Amino acid sequence: MRDDSGSVVYPRVNIPMGTTVAESFAAADTWRSLVSPLSDAVFVSQAVHYPAVEMSPADPSPASNATVAGILIFNTATAGEYAIVEIPGIREEFIIIAGEGAGVQLDTEAPAIADLVTQLVSGAWCNPWGFQLTALAGAMVQIRP
Amino acid sequence: MAFVSRPTASLSYTLQDASGSKSQININIPGGTLINVAFAAADALRPLIAALTDCAVIAQNITYSQADDAPAAAVAGSRVEEKGTFVWRTANARTTQITIPAIKDSLLLQSGAVDRDNLAVAAFVAGVTGADTIFAGADGSDIRSLAAAYQRFRSSTKNQLPRDR
Numbered sequence: 018m019r020d021d022s023g024s025v026v027y028p029r030v031n032i033p034m035g036t037t038v039a040e041s042f043a044a045a046d047t048w049r050s051l052v053s054p055l056s057d058a059v060f061v062s063q064a065v066h067y068p069a070v071e072m073s074p075a076d077p078s079p080a081s082n083a084t085v086a087g088i089l090i091f092n093t094a095t096a097g098e099y100a101i102v103e104i105p106g107i108r109e110e111f112i113i114i115a116g117e118g119a120g121v122q123l124d125t126e127a128p129a130i131a132d133l134v135t136q137l138v139s140g141a142w143c144n145p146w147g148f149q150l151t152a153l154a155g156a157m158v159q160i161r162p
Numbered sequence: 163m164a165f166v167s168r169p170t171a172s173l174s175y176t177l178q179d180a181s182g183s184k185s186q187i188n189i190n191i192p193g194g195t196l197i198n199v200a201f202a203a204a205d206a207l208r209p210l211i212a213a214l215t216d217c218a219v220i221a222q223n224i225t226y227s228q229a230d231d232a233p234a235a236a237v238a239g240s241r242v243e244e245k246g247t248f249v250w251r252t253a254n255a256r257t258t259q260i261t262i263p264a265i266k267d268s269l270l271l272q273s274g275a276v277d278r279d280n281l282a283v284a285a286f287v288a289g290v291t292g293a294d295t296i297f298a299g300a301d302g303s304d305i306r307s308l309a310a311a312y313q314r315f316r317s318s319t320k321n322q323l324p325r326d327r
Contacts, residue, residue, distance in 0.1 A: 083184065105186070108216050
């Protein structure tokens with residue numbers, strides 16, 4: 018919701034976890050109709066979140082570093098449109114250590130990377146604009162500040 | 163003035179390394195994907211990601227969004243820091259709270275309490291507590307009745323301060 022000064026806030030209300038997306042947005046539309054007469058601010062967007070928490074997470078590796086990320090770049094079904102998937106804490110074993118691309122490029126022939134790529138180009142995944150991922154274009158490591 | 167769905171929904175995984183630092187993986191799915199299909203896809207992707215990272219995957223979130231393509235202007239002088247706080251009783255004998263930003267002054271009594279006799283307030287309460295509504299507390303318990311409703315001011319964040327100050 019946004020007020021006259023342009024300030025934005027995100028009021029929340031809860032619904033049961035099993036609610037479908039269509040039901041959730043229908044409830045959100047109802048919510049807006051009930052709240053709009055009460056507020057001088059206006060609704061500008063709405064979102065439905067389905068959060069989940071791992072109750073017994075595995076311990077991260079002692080060598081793990083979230084700032085070292087594997088960057089996977091994908092082609093999409095539309096020429097000129099790309100997608101990027103980042104893997105924080107990419108394992109060192111997947112970084113090429115000799116030859117061209119040593120220390121920068123990821124080993125895209127490693128089975129674990131190939132398995133991930135296969136899933137991401139399966140048709141279920143897209144970039145933020147809806148362009149479906151079709152093939153891996155490049156993979157490298159990046160260190161974040 | 164219509165709410166339009168974004169073309170995609172987003173899936174984010176939260177990862178944590180040994181130092182406690184967190185980072186996220188963000189990826190998108192078509193906006194029309196059913197939530198159970200999205201959960202299945204997220205479950206399929208998670209172990210494949212876990213095989214590549216030294217971090218632990220500790221959480222995930224799937225978000226579907228809509229935006230108003232032509233939002234109305236807010237009432238002149240409105241401020242989101244002035245809130246209507248509504249405290250509700252839930253079916254499991256706990257309470258939950260919902261806040262309405264920039265609560266209209268016409269809905270308030272002189273004391274700062276919300277006027278429960280106001281028709282718009284009564285409609286809001288009925289809409290939240292009605293038998294056929296799905297609104298719930300954070301633990302999923304059904305909202306049953308209104309316990310308290312009052313005006314409350316929150317301090318402004320830096321971004322909420324006047325730009326021409």
